[in-house]
Amino acid sequence: MILAVLFANAEGNILIERFHGVPAEERLHxxxxxxxxxxxxxxGTRNEELLVACHKSVYIVYTVLGDVSIYVVGKDEYDxxxxxxxxxxxxxxxxxxxxxxxxxxxxxxxxGRICLCLxxxxxxxxxxxxxxxxxKRLIRLKPPTEF
Numbered sequence: 001m002i003l004a005v006l007f008a009n010a011e012g013n014i015l016i017e018r019f020h021g022v023p024a025e026e027r028l029h030x031x032x033x034x035x036x037x038x039x040x041x042x043x044g045t046r047n048e049e050l051l052v053a054c055h056k057s058v059y060i061v062y063t064v065l066g067d068v069s070i071y072v073v074g075k076d077e078y079d080x081x082x083x084x085x086x087x088x089x090x091x092x093x094x095x096x097x098x099x100x101x102x103x104x105x106x107x108x109x110x111x112g113r114i115c116l117c118l119x120x121x122x123x124x125x126x127x128x129x130x131x132x133x134x135x136k137r138l139i140r141l142k143p144p145t146e147f
Contacts, residue, residue: 001125002086003058004073005118006034009104015068016111018118020125034071038062042069047101048091052080061087065094066101078127086122089130093117096132113139 007016012035019027033055041051042064053060061083062071070090074083097113098106107114116139120129129135 001076002072002074002078002083002122002127003125004030004034004071005086005090005122006031006071006073007107007114008035008038008069008071010067010069012039015104015107016115016118018122020122030073034060034062034073038064038069038071050084050087052084054080059083063087063091065091066107067104068094068102068107070094082127085130086127089121089127089135090118092132093121093135096136116141 001021003020003022005018006014008014014031017031022030037053037060045051045064047065048063050061050063058073058075059078059080060071060073061080062069070087072083072087072090094102094114094117097110097117117135120135120138122128129138
């Protein structure tokens with residue numbers, strides 16, 4: 001299961017978060033842990049360079065994309081390899097929506113469309129859609145033409 005997807009800015013402020021199956025009392029711990037992990041390790045990394053961590057029985061894959069840090073947390077069948085696929089789909093979708101590697105301003109301007117993309121990619125803790133064209137069709141909020 002994909003436990004969490006978080007986007008944060010360079011200062012560590014959470015821009016978007018999606019938790020699946022994580023109790024409310026544990027979410028603050030995860031937020032602070034992931035932001036600290038990124039502050040310690042993301043300095044000097046290139047765009048879309050993946051970093052991997054393991055905390056207890058949970059895997060974390062994270063990267064930086066422009067001014068935005070992206071964290072994906074999973075367990076069980078979502079090990080570091082599966083999470084790298086998830087984060088690849090997410091970064092591709094964000095770049096498509098923003099038209100380029102996003103600055104924080106562009107990211108916030110496109111916030112609604114990014115949230116729609118994220119909801120189409122990860123649904124109830126599972127990877128739902130990976131195809132760019134299908135995600136683009138789904139976020140137009142029109143009925144799909146094929147099933």
